[in-house]
Amino acid sequence: MTEGGSAGGRFALYDLFAAYGALIDAAEFDAWLALFAATCSYHILPRENYERGLPAGLVYCDSRAMLEDRIRALREANKYNIHNDRHLIGLPRLIGEEDDANLVEAPFAVYQTDQEGETRLFATGLYRDRIVVEAGGFKFRDKLVLLDTFAVPSLLATPL
């Protein structure tokens, strides 16, 4: 059962994406990690690599363990520009089904605001996800962040 196609399923997908952006922006990363399935992957891939079939990503987490390590490093080791994120995520589009997963795409923009209150567009791109039902709700199993803005402004620390 994928359940993404029913009316209730659509609303649940919208809720999932709304929570995804809001939890990053609020820096609630434990709750954000809980949106991913027990077995999951998370990749941020520059569009120029994707179009050439090149595999290297800016962030390459092919297991939940690696994704959790990323968040731990962000909290305990990495230093980065002091900023707030704002995710604007477009309506998710159900593309199809693959085995037990919904194939879903959604466009996004992320703005960053620094301590002086200056906001700049940080990134635009497309989420291309496999979403499964687990423990009674939708979870991201594979999240691919296709990054249009592959000339990364300054640096990329917080997840997109």
Place this chain on the structure above:
Amino acid sequence: MLNAGIWPTLDYSRVPYRLYHDPEAYQREQERIFRGPTWNFLGLEAEVPNPGDFRTTYVGDTAIIVNRDANGTIHALVNRCAHRGAMVRREMSGNASEHTCIYHQWCYGQDGRLNSIPFRRGIRGKGGLDPSFDMAAHGLRKLRVASINGALFGALAADVEPLEDYLGAPVLAQLRRLFERPVTILGYNRQRIRANWKLYAENTRDNYHASLLHEFLVTFGLDRSTQVGGVKMDARHRHNITWAEAESDTAELAQEAYGTARVRSNYLSLKEPELVRFRRERADPLNIAITSVFPSAVFVQISNSLAARQIRPRGVDEVEIFQTMLGYADDPLDLTLHRLRQANLVGPAGLVSMEDGEAIEIAHRASRPDGDSTTVIELGGAGVISDRDYRVTDVPLRGFWSYYAELLGIEPAGAVR
């Protein structure tokens, strides 16, 4: 005025902040460094494997086409039409037997020769170019090109010394080590940092900052300044190799050293330890080898993550870092996967490199208002510029500035080299 009087000391232990912000310095750098007698990393032969393959790149501000002709020879050309100065080849890569400017369709061969001009004789005998117009004198300007095991370098000035002499024996050995087998491209990443390009060039020569700024290195036990390591330069001290040997210290030594320095070193464990596990690939024990080639190339080995970087100035206040992630063509699948995982360590989102973007931006920002004030470069001692077999040093920065001053024509009398 930019002249030899700007240096407060003769050993480059004091660098005026104005050099990061001065448009006059930027213009002179373009003229005397990037268009001067230096070799600049262009890319890899592996990126243009077949006849007709091209890719576009930059040397300083100058747009460049690198392409392979039907005989397999690689040419590098200034990507600027002889007619009105337009960029001839706009795509980042592709395959083509000729390069035609879209503006007026002047058409150039793979060797830069001007092949044809539309309406050269006009229409019905009217217009066009004078018959005396010399096609041969209006090709795309050619660079000198040389390769170290497939790593391509180009020079815009005719009077540059041979590449192998320019690099010197230690750097040449490092490049031959990195490119010992045919490489494969795993991907690219790019970063736009709001800082002068020289702050980035200094940063890759600064061994001192590594385990202090990049806490991940120490926190997760990947690299510590207590390891056996140091800095090694060419005879002119313009290039530098920052190196360290794997598993060459003890946890006790590191705890003691970093404890005294009040640096956190609690050796957190990762859920996926492969991220920092070093798979030894060669006879030598190096797990850190960062080779900076003056002015704008960096070749990087951090554990099993391999990369080649171009530093592309984008005006006095911005720099693009263009990084090519590498593996070897004969890597088994599991090693490719290992490199892709360890690619998390480097680049704009790198667990041990993201901080560089922030560090050089804050250096650029705060240094702006006080042009006559200077940095302090004395770790590892002032005075003579020489190799060090320890890591708490920034001596190679002084080597960079020494050669910089020479090329810009602002070297003070009696300065160290």
